[in-house]
């Protein structure tokens with residue numbers, strides 16, 4: 098499904114939506130950036146609790162379809178601005194990483 | 206062939222555009238942690254413009270990003286040079302940081318000397334150098350304690 102459909106289905110809170118027609122395929126969950134860089138595949142949904150600016154570079158380079166920040170962790174305005182600038186779809190959700198992944202497993 | 210279709214006007218980072226390769230150069234700012242990774246993002250964009258396949262682009266981006274972050278976290282910044290040939294991409298990351306005393310140890314998955322404040326940002330898994338080795342066809346680390354480190358990586362197209 099597209100990122101847009103996914104966001105609606107999971108009731109995600111949108112922070113940056115520069116490219117929502119993108120197809121989301123598969124999922125990777127993780128907070129250690131080098132693991133994500135090495136293991137996440139293109140078009141996957143990345144679920145994390147990390148919120149610093151570096152997640153935007155990692156999302157861009159790993160070419161994930163969107164980033165979902167779990168546990169409604171707070172995200173600074175500069176991170177949102179950077180996500181928009183780099184074309185990274187960025188969402189938050191009150192759900193835990195586990196709960197998000199459990200739902201994602203039947204969706205993407 | 207490459208150089209002809211990719212000139213300085215397309216990309217300000219191009220420092221020379223010779224018959225058989227295009228060179229991109231970047232100064233990596235060791236002070237600015239939040240902009241770390243930008244050179245890699247620019248290289249990715251350039252490779253995309255030049256029409257490289259997604260797999261090659263991914264290999265170059267991942268390995269260059271890890272090396273770039275290492276220069277920022279462990280070495281106070283440095284210089285990145287990317288030479289793009291038709292059949293390979295050569296990335297050279299050179300810094301004047303503290304050097305790596307034991308390269309075999311540093312290459313081990315999970316080994317990291319990253320301080321706590323860096324770890325809290327999601328770095329310090331000790332997976333950067335292993336990722337670089339995994340995603341490149343050739344990798345060489347030259348390092349002298351107190352002098353600096355130069356990492357050379359080759360990705361074949």
Ligand SMILES: Nc1ncnc2c1ncn2[C@@H]1O[C@H](COP(=O)(O)OP(=O)(O)OP(=O)(O)O)[C@@H](O)[C@H]1O
Nearest residue numbers: 131275279280311317318328329330331332333334
């Ligand atoms: N350019 C460098 N200068 C000095 N030391 C370095 C440099 N690059 C790597 N190192 C040393 O090698 C260790 C391992 O590097 P590696 O990239 O694998 O892991 P890390 O940077 O600690 O964590 P991660 O990359 O997973 O975020 C580092 O912790 C550091 O001690």
Ligand SMILES: [Mg+2]
Nearest residue numbers: 271275333334
């Ligand atoms: Mg590293």
